[in-house]
Amino acid sequence: MKLLVMFATSEADEQFSRAVDKTHRCTVARMAFNATGTMKLIILVLLLAIACSSFGSRIMRGKRRRRCGKNEVYRRNFDGCEATCEEPHLICPDIGYNDEVAGCACKEGYLRNKDDKCVPEECANEFQGESSEENSSWGKKRVCGRNEIFRYCFDGCEPTCEEPERRCSQVCRFVGCACKKPYLRNENGECVPRNVCTSYRS
Template identity: 30%
Template sequence: ENGVCIPKKECPSCRGDPNAEAGCGMLCVKKCSNYWKDHLVCPKICEINSCTCKEGLVYDENIKKCVNYWECTQVCGQNEEYSNCTNGGCHGAQYCSDDINKPVKCVKPKECKKGCVCQKGFLRNQNGVCVAQEECPDNEQCK
């Protein structure tokens, strides 16, 4: 990492991902989010002490592992983030139509649903888009 030579056995292990190889990772890799794009403009610069997915696999940014493209988790939109449990945890309002003054409730579901949720400070509007809380139409909370 800082240019000091170390024994090979002490090299990074790619977070224990058996589908990744340590070494010279390229700055531009096939990811779930760009898998279907034909032409990626990529600088051929080595990123020392990084990891690259093995041949035929793509990097899933949500779970931070290399997977087959058909195993990719959902790619989230702008102002969204991936969650392993969208229906659990502690959270307040999630939609513009929710009462933002209600106390935060905590839920522990029997089975979690994976997917995208709005990032902190954003709420989902009636079109399903995550917008800044202050951008929510005033009348949506009156419904």
């Protein structure tokens, strides 16, 4: 009888041991699965955070866009250099890709005039210069009219017969022809002496 009990106890211990081993293996497998699932969840959350950040950044950039004027279009990677009525074949230097540089440019078929407005490209026919200046780095001739001088840093603003004391900023928006000093731009777009300006008062 004692031997039978000992055998039964031994058999029970062996079965219990097997059960514990199986439970252990299942527990390890379950933990491994949970760990993998957790990592997947973490990766998913990170990807969502990156996507939301990128989308939010695009929204903010879109909000920073200012409204463009008539015959203008908003362009990314634009530094303000563009063809004008005076320089219809202006070649702008390549600034490379820069998403932070953007602004309003004239639509296709339009050129910027001296009043900073985009007008039909036929305006270029009005400028037939008498003198020229060669820029070897861009390899093209730049022609200016009588009493004008070519400027590489020019924003289109200059004193006129109507505003002889006009103050202009030093923003280099584009290159172009400006009146030589002390000439003033009259209503016909010509550079004339101050005493010739009909609206100028000494």
